[in-house]
Amino acid sequence: MFVKASDLGREFSKAKLERRLGEYRAQDEKAQRVAEQAGYPVGKNDPLWTAYRQGMEPLRARRAQLLKALAEKRKAEIGAQKVAYGKSKLAVFFDRSLSREQKAEIAKDLAVTRMRISREAYARNREERTRIVNETTRKSWPDFLREQARSGNREATKKLQRMAAAPARKQRGETARRKAAHDLDRGR
Numbered sequence: 001m002f003v004k005a006s007d008l009g010r011e012f013s014k015a016k017l018e019r020r021l022g023e024y025r026a027q028d029e030k031a032q033r034v035a036e037q038a039g040y041p042v043g044k045n046d047p048l049w050t051a052y053r054q055g056m057e058p059l060r061a062r063r064a065q066l067l068k069a070l071a072e073k074r075k076a077e078i079g080a081q082k083v084a085y086g087k088s089k090l091a092v093f094f095d096r097s098l099s100r101e102q103k104a105e106i107a108k109d110l111a112v113t114r115m116r117i118s119r120e121a122y123a124r125n126r127e128e129r130t131r132i133v134n135e136t137t138r139k140s141w142p143d144f145l146r147e148q149a150r151s152g153n154r155e156a157t158k159k160l161q162r163m164a165a166a167p168a169r170k171q172r173g174e175t176a177r178r179k180a181a182h183d184l185d186r187g188r
Helices: 014-021 029-037 047-094 100-135 141-150 154-186
Strands: none
Touching (some): 047 154
16 A cells, blocks of 8 residues: 555645654665664565565455455444334334333333444454454564575575574664763763
8 A cells, every 4th residue: 555645634745744854865775784684675676575475465365355344244234233223213203102201211222222232243343353363364574584494495594593683783782882871971
């Protein structure tokens, strides 16, 4: 899905964002190298990333199909509930054998029943949605790499090693920054 930021609202135009955040700068090479060192794909040309995306596409399509069908079922169910409630309410309203107080009491009961039925249907819908999402959960990029590495893919093994080393590099950088700040505080 692609949406221009300015389509979201006038406050997201490039000029207004630059006024608020500073001049736009494209992703620099250093950021790209950091991402590569961490084992994550940087461009669309990474064959492992392409294989990962292609492997996940049927699962994504299946999830979208199931969720769309569920949404249509929910919409039809709500429509049927509204029709049934409307018919019941009209039948009570036009029943000449009932007094005004009786009609008011029955209408109140109908409304309470409609709300209860609606809540129960909503709960069933949420359970079904959760089931669909859980059944169609995609594996993560690191899990995909582990699977590829187990099957002998050396590139996947290299990426996993880079991913494992990334937190250690970050930790070393944090430690060095803390030490430098400490040294500055002590006047060294």
